[in-house]
Amino acid sequence: xxxxxxxxxxxxxxxxxxxxxxxxxxxxxxxxxxxxxxxxxxxx
Numbered sequence: 001x002x003x004x005x006x007x008x009x010x011x012x013x014x015x016x017x018x019x020x021x022x023x024x025x026x027x028x029x030x031x032x033x034x035x036x037x038x039x040x041x042x043x044x
Contacts, residue, residue, distance in 0.1 A: 003040065004029035011035070011043040 004027045026037040
């Protein structure tokens with residue numbers, strides 16, 4: 001799964017809904033509010 005989100009979303013609740021056994025690629029959405037991919041990965 002490829003995932004990118006914006007800074008003002010509750011990432012932990014969203015990620016909790018996704019399958020545990022999957023391969024994830026975290027990326028920064030190409031907009032000013034895009035969350036840094038390293039912060040997104042640490043939220044997992």
